[in-house]
Amino acid sequence: MQDDAPIFGFNAAREDIVRTVVSRVVLSTKDPLLALNDAAYHETKRLEASKRGPEEQKELAEWQRLARALGRMPDGERREKLASIVEHVGWDVAGNFDPRVFKVSSKLLPPIVTYLLAPRTLVRLARDPKQLVSLSALDDKVRVEGPVEELRELSRQGTAVYVPTHLSNMDSIVFGYALERAGLPPATYGAGKNLFTNPVLSFFMHNLGAYRVDRRIRHNLYKDVLKTYSCVLLERGYHSLFFPGGTRSRSGGVERRLKLGLMGTAIEAYARTLIANRERRVYFVPATINYLITLEAETLIADFLAEAGKGRFIIEDDESSRVGRVTAFMRKMFDMQGAVVIRFGKPIDPFGNMVDERCRSFDRRGREVDPASYVKDEGGRVTLDPVRDAQYTRELGDEICKAYLRDTVVLETHVVAAASFERLRRASPASDLFTVLRQRDVVVVPRDDLAKDVVKLRDRLVELADRGEIVVGGFLRTASGGDIVERALRAFAGYHASPVLASRPEGLAIMDTNLLFYYQNRLAAHGMAWDVIAPPGMPPARPPVFAKPAAQEAAQGGLS
């Protein structure tokens, strides 16, 4: 833990930061009438649609009054109104980082995470308080991989933007834990406002430097405040964390398209440090968070399918109560080694160049390049140019997606799901996703056959891994097909409400097709599983999985 990390000075600077944000947003708003109208329109619409408490009633009335008055308001008054709204939003967004609380909470975090992950050990830990802060209980459950040494050095040289993949609401906690474990300073991030409603989570969110993002608010002024806030934080050297996928991956697949809005603030922040003559370089760290099982897998995939099937899909079961599920999930995690793997990728600058531990940029041929040269105009002056920066950020997004593929860590559940789902697909004459998914408890695969498929798939994955295109963990690399299947079964069983694969005398019955689809999707973008989840306008990854032997194909046809 680095005590000199800028975030420890955050509370003192908070007021100053909010003030900077407010004045910047107000000054950059060219047409206050337009901005206020837009805000009033969206807020009225949102509040009218919500279940209103007295607080919302009041707010709604105020927006309605504003909307009516705007037209004949003199310009000066509009500016004042704008400033007061922006200030209100600014404070709402601003985090509440308190270094004193942080110090306590960073000591509290280990036992709390330990407790969350392993409630049964709490008694043991309480008896031996030294273990409370050791976190050693988690060392082999949650693995942290990647160029950690380099990142540690780098975090003293520049400002980090961590951009991990996003699967679960556990991600921010898990990632915060990974930073702590790696000896990296904490990062600020925008967390959904709903995470702040839970008082316990809220405590940690605030004190881990989170700022509040209310996804229900849709007007441009709010987005401007968020972006400006993020920019000002980076400018001042606060390491940040964004989930550039925008929301949790519904399909379970690795992100192939990113939301670039917040990421785009990094270049502006960097350019502003240049203009102010105190250059502070910004670098991005792509990372993947990989789960053996995902806490919200059922809900997420149901949501994905409802969207994909445009109503053809009917959600069959409700998820059970959250607390129970979280506990069950944690228990499972504690049972399985390497149940979560966080893998940091190689750092890159905002222009897609490699970065070394001293924060120097190098192009793809290894030549050193000055990052400032990318934000200079004809006359060699540093300029702020949102259109230019949006394009750099688009290309950066492509690089980050490539890094996601390279740093995806394949786990047993993904491979077993891909092998099972391939069986399922072959058993269905029409290769329509929904027909395939409907075959619950129809296909039974002899264990040995599934183990053989798993080995074949594993071998292809290892080939891919040896070319640096994916990561295959130690167990998966060397275990027998039977052992891989066993471990996946153990992971599924006892957490997911209904059985995923059920053991029968004649083999394994394929039960929860949705969940198998969810877990196989992790390999879809690599072409290692059926890829029906490519984003619109993007070709699906080539599906070579078991390919070829026509004879085998014909033999499989008999199943259907």
Add this chain to the structure above:
Amino acid sequence: MTERQTPSVGVVGGGPWGQALATAARRTGAEVVLHSRRDQAGGLGAQLRSSERSPQASTADPGLHVTVDYAEVAKARLVVIAVPSSVARSVLRALGDYLGGQHLVVHGVRGLGVEGLETVSDLVREETPARRLGALGGPVQAGELIEGRPSAMVIGSRFPEVIAAATRAFQGPSLRVYGTNDLRGLEWASALVGCLSIGVGYAEEAGAGPGLLAALISRGVDEAARLMAAAGCEERTMLGLGGYGDLLASIALEDRPEVVLGKALARKVPLDQAITMAKLRVEAIPLIPRIVRFAEERRVDANTFRALSEILAGGRPQAMLDRMFAG
């Protein structure tokens, strides 16, 4: 040695296309530095100047500097690449030592990569630190640029400042420069037009009537547009100046290498001889089979391209008709 102004445009490539672009940039008043491997003590510079049809043309042009040194080219912020695609990678790698993030790199190279279907701007990204990239395309011909006859050109880039810089460098009373932000689309369109031009030359020589020719062109363009969509480009780029426009221009030109090659093939001249007759390297020849493979992978109908591939392999005129009327 006389003091020279900082050049505003650097051109890499001393062939006809590079010379033409250098001439066009000179005409707008830009200070131009031209890199040519073939330069022999300013011989190229003299040759270029004499091709200018203005009274001053015979006098030395202080605004055009020919060099064999990449460092000289890199003094310009806008660098235009005009070399054959086969040497693009090695040229870019060498040039890359002198470039930085401040450079705007625009290429006028027809063709898609040697290994896969990577575009030339993908190569620029791999081989140099430059990121503000663009490509030139459209119907303008080298001869028109040299002689200053009115014509039109397209600059594709996602960076408005690249479009602005290229427009400033080339647009004048005799050249209209259009901008598009579909860089990739423009690169694909240029390459696919090269392929289709062979087909047009072939069909003409094989005696196709106007109706058949029109059908061939329309279907070819339509297939090209769908291939481009599959490659992540905008279809309409193929239907615009950088696609259709470019194709119409190449049909009108008797000496366009692709057309010459197509005509020779229709006369049953073997491929290697036909290539010699076309004089220039025809980028489309290795590209066509790769496009056909791409179409198969992505399940895009590409019968025209398949027919072209058969023609290159020595197929008969009938093969083209069969493909066209298949299905």
